[in-house]
Amino acid sequence: MNVMQEMWLVAAKDLRIEARSRVTLQQIVPFGLIVLLLFAFALDPDRGILKRVAPGLFWVTVLLAALLAVSRSFGIEADNGARDGLRLSGLDGAAVFLGKALALGLQLLLLEAVLTACVIVLYGIELNTLVPLVLATVTATIGVAATGTLYGVLAAGLRVRETLVPLLLLPVVAPVLLGATRAWEAAIDGIPSDAWPWVALLGVFAVLFTTIGMLAFGPLLEEA
């Protein structure tokens, strides 16, 4: 089996588990919605602030939910020696990384789709130019999924995993938050061409961390 096939194998496994357990759909997406609601409570919808800061709130919510999704992605292998099974399976480390990151990314995209609909409805924004918006969202998601999978495996066997991963992951993905928010603001508030440089930045981040992940995942899995 080549790397691509192995990647699909791993991704399909993770997605099948999600399809059966529906944790992302029934727990992580609602968490995201709750966070959006909390922001509304905190910032008082009537003062027009929400509309202005909606892109930022959206992406902060996505990042917080991503922490849960990363935890879940590696939590499914915590029991019954599943991680050992993965190690001994003979699958290429890079392929396992790509597979897990792909599954994580797809779940995040699902989350983002739901949250986008809610942001439009609840915060009252309109989405003017879809292309830069969608591209920014997809590249940002790839970046978050890659980095999340990398730090997820780094902390996989540790008792402090749940408090360590947020501390490690969030500073590193700060540029994604920056870029995605600015790209959304450009797409929504008017000059869509302003979004492209940020999309480029997100693209560089995605490529860089996917590459790093492919290289580092195998060695880190050995130590987990």
Place this chain on the structure above:
Amino acid sequence: MRLLKPQVSTALGWLSLVSLVVLALFGLWGAPPDEVQSDAQRLMYLHVPMAWIAYLAFGVTALASALWLWKRTRSSVWDRVAGASAEIGVLFTALTLVLGSLWGRPVWGIWWAWDARLVTTAVLFFLYLGYLALRRVPAPPETRAKRCAIAALVAFADVPIVHFSVTWWRTLHQQGTVFNAELSAHIHGVMAFTLWFGVFAFTLLFVYLLDRRYRLLALEEQREEREVDQAIAERIGTSTAPPAPPSPPTPPVEVGASG
């Protein structure tokens, strides 16, 4: 056990101290007040060199991590250098941020400025904290070293992206040119000398502290090893009757369990 010979280390320590005193003399008295910032400028003679050390220490951690990961140069020396440098780095980063705050308040009336350099330094601070948290997780030395080395390099790769994105972000939103006043063209003569001398003095201090912290790390690792050996020896050595199935000795260092 050490990076420098004892005499070199002590000499370096004294030299650092003298340099820092000289820096203080110039910074607080010898250099004139700035035309724009008045005496608040004097904090820059600390803030800028400290920022330099903060980034230097991070670079040392990354380099040492890379040297550890590369099999041909792998040695516990690099792992310890990485750890020592990170600890010193986080200290200097924190000081950089505090000094930045103390400088911003009199000059612009605010305790914090969303200036590109300060923000990047703040992110650096959190990257450090994460690395140090990772170092504290109990694990076999080789495992811990590998995990931390990879984490350090990932963080290092992130820093240019953070710097670039933040700088871009702040230039787009710049209110005026005020925040660029730090290394303005007004720096000349004694002021420039003081600034560069500060960089020199703190670099000496960094190397000295690195050596001392390295030695402490090495000593502590040795002590732990001996304690583990002792604990094992006690278990094996004390029983004369056919031993009952031994319960696993509780090592002082726990191996991380699954989470």
Place this chain on the structure above:
Amino acid sequence: MRFAEYVITGWVLTGVVIFAYWFSIVQRTRRAERSLPVADQDRE
């Protein structure tokens, strides 16, 4: 000196923090050295 409170605070804080860190390293080093078997101790 104008803004003396800020300048002096900054310099003193820096000095104190660095000294405290250095001192803690020295203390812990001495403690660790004392617990070494005599053969391994070196004189500084």
